[in-house]
Amino acid sequence: MPLFKKIAIIGVGLIGGSIGLAIKKKKLAGQVIGISRHQRTLNLAKKIKAIDYGSLDLKAVKDADLIIFAAPIETILNLAPSLSGLISKNCIVTDVASTKLEIVSKLEKFFPNFIGAHPLAGSEKRGIDFARADMFKGSLCILTPTKNTSVKAKKEVALFWEKIGARTTQLSAPDHDKIMAFVSHLPHILAFSLIGAVPEKYLKFCASGLKDTTRIASSDSRLWAEIILSNANCPQVIDVFQQNLNKIKVVIKNKNKELLVRILESARRKRETIV
Amino acid sequence: MPLFKKIAIIGVGLIGGSIGLAIKKKKLAGQVIGISRHQRTLNLAKKIKAIDYGSLDLKAVKDADLIIFAAPIETILNLAPSLSGLISKNCIVTDVASTKLEIVSKLEKFFPNFIGAHPLAGSEKRGIDFARADMFKGSLCILTPTKNTSVKAKKEVALFWEKIGARTTQLSAPDHDKIMAFVSHLPHILAFSLIGAVPEKYLKFCASGLKDTTRIASSDSRLWAEIILSNANCPQVIDVFQQNLNKIKVVIKNKNKELLVRILESARRKRETIV
Numbered sequence: 001m002p003l004f005k006k007i008a009i010i011g012v013g014l015i016g017g018s019i020g021l022a023i024k025k026k027k028l029a030g031q032v033i034g035i036s037r038h039q040r041t042l043n044l045a046k047k048i049k050a051i052d053y054g055s056l057d058l059k060a061v062k063d064a065d066l067i068i069f070a071a072p073i074e075t076i077l078n079l080a081p082s083l084s085g086l087i088s089k090n091c092i093v094t095d096v097a098s099t100k101l102e103i104v105s106k107l108e109k110f111f112p113n114f115i116g117a118h119p120l121a122g123s124e125k126r127g128i129d130f131a132r133a134d135m136f137k138g139s140l141c142i143l144t145p146t147k148n149t150s151v152k153a154k155k156e157v158a159l160f161w162e163k164i165g166a167r168t169t170q171l172s173a174p175d176h177d178k179i180m181a182f183v184s185h186l187p188h189i190l191a192f193s194l195i196g197a198v199p200e201k202y203l204k205f206c207a208s209g210l211k212d213t214t215r216i217a218s219s220d221s222r223l224w225a226e227i228i229l230s231n232a233n234c235p236q237v238i239d240v241f242q243q244n245l246n247k248i249k250v251v252i253k254n255k256n257k258e259l260l261v262r263i264l265e266s267a268r269r270k271r272e273t274i275v
Numbered sequence: 276m277p278l279f280k281k282i283a284i285i286g287v288g289l290i291g292g293s294i295g296l297a298i299k300k301k302k303l304a305g306q307v308i309g310i311s312r313h314q315r316t317l318n319l320a321k322k323i324k325a326i327d328y329g330s331l332d333l334k335a336v337k338d339a340d341l342i343i344f345a346a347p348i349e350t351i352l353n354l355a356p357s358l359s360g361l362i363s364k365n366c367i368v369t370d371v372a373s374t375k376l377e378i379v380s381k382l383e384k385f386f387p388n389f390i391g392a393h394p395l396a397g398s399e400k401r402g403i404d405f406a407r408a409d410m411f412k413g414s415l416c417i418l419t420p421t422k423n424t425s426v427k428a429k430k431e432v433a434l435f436w437e438k439i440g441a442r443t444t445q446l447s448a449p450d451h452d453k454i455m456a457f458v459s460h461l462p463h464i465l466a467f468s469l470i471g472a473v474p475e476k477y478l479k480f481c482a483s484g485l486k487d488t489t490r491i492a493s494s495d496s497r498l499w500a501e502i503i504l505s506n507a508n509c510p511q512v513i514d515v516f517q518q519n520l521n522k523i524k525v526v527i528k529n530k531n532k533e534l535l536v537r538i539l540e541s542a543r544r545k546r547e548t549i550v
């Protein structure tokens with residue numbers, strides 16, 4: 001028996017489309033419907049069998065027993081009030097946004113069975129064209145329950161992610177956002193800043209180092225502006241990075257080779273732990 | 276007929292070993308000898324047929340008609356004076372170091388047929404174990420001739436790199452170093468600084484973004500300390516980056532979404548040109 005009768009995915013892009021493909025592959029729902037602002041996206045999602053049915057109208061979520069917001073942060077915040085009038089109290093609602101504090105504090109007011117989720121998967125590519133059924137296989141999905149989160153939402157959303165191949169863990173929304181500011185949002189800010197700082201005429205001399213360090217600067221700019229601005233930790237985390245870079249700059253200016261070797265070696269060892 | 280009778284490679288690591296493999300594959304030399312401080316490296320280089328003969332003694336370069344320095348910068352600068360007494364005036368000498376101004380200005384005093392070279396290839400991996408015959412295929416090799424460089428050195432070293440699969444171009448040593456400060460040394464400094472700034476306990480939550488932006492922080496720390504310190508442009512290039520990052524931080528602090536989107540979009544478009 002499928003876990004859910006009807007799952008609605010709001011936003012059928014890279015992540016929403018991949019969730020749809022994974023649900024269908026694992027037969028986790030009687031029916032999967034997709035909501036998008038673009039008919040082309042819905043047609044493509046249906047063609048690749050990420051959804052059974054697509055709609056431009058939010059009302060199509062009626063009767064869903066699981067709703068997954070896979071849209072940009074502001075879209076989620078904008079749609080939540082109207083959605084709350086369309087669904088039953090028993091419906092489980094979750095999302096996949098990259099920052100959690102704002103989304104969780106607002107959405108749990110609208111939905112009695114809400115839990116925030118953040119699958120650590122995806123890529124700099126954008127849109128349903130890059131969706132894959134195995135996107136979440138072996139990845140980590142962070143759930144951010146609060147004291148208000150229902151046992152039902154917590155249990156069923158965790159099970160859902162595990163069924164589509166992710167490991168799950170729980171963090172508070174503030175802890176989640178602080179950690180992501182360091183391990184995800186800061187690297188994106190630096191990648192955008194780095195490519196911005198390199199004179200265009202020098203780019204033809206770039207090798208794999210610059211390519212790798214700036215790959216994520218190919219990410220969607222509006223999506224990332226929203227993510228960065230919705231995480232209140234970003235300015236402080238940039239400060240921490242700037243202090244560290246300043247320290248290294250002083251060592252370089254002083255030509256203190258042995259100290260520089262020690263700093264780089266300590267960074268190298270830390271990096272090795274995540275290979 | 277091979278291009279050279281006897282090529283000596285001083286330093287048989289990732290780059291020196293790959294050069295040896297490529298020479299042997301393309302049959303560019305009657306004999307290839309490798310010089311290293313470590314017998315194990317020489318044994319391995321011989322075993323994988325990167326060299327015909329290995330020696331711990333620099334004197335083995337005698338009679339070479341091409342000598343390639345593929346050692347760290349300080350090692351090259353230390354060995355140059357003793358090497359100059361061991362070889363004929365006709366011998367062509369080149370190197371593969373990542374910064375050029377210091378090496379070129381010093382080595383052209385010792386060797387009448389010297390030209391600096393920098394193949395834009397390699398990886399964060401280190402040592403002969405990772406050497407590959409096709410390391411330079413399709414890559415760019417920058418030659419840095421001066422007004423003192425002999426026509427013979429310029430012509431034959433360019434031909435050599437082209438024969439092992441690289442395209443060649445010429446830059447002055449100061450231009451080379453300025454460009455590399457932006458497209459290679461700055462990304463390395465930032466990768467080391469970024470991983471240094473992330474609290475260790477958060478690393479288990481890292482996804483592909485942090486992994487990619489810090490891959491090059493796995494590079495050898497002593498080698499990179501020498502590269503960074505030998506490029507006098509590094510402090511100034513860090514300044515340029517810091518100004519750009521500061522600008523972005525102010526926009527984030529002011530929550531100026533439309534301006535942030537424009538800055539990220541401009542970076543994204545620039546990044547797309549190097550994909």
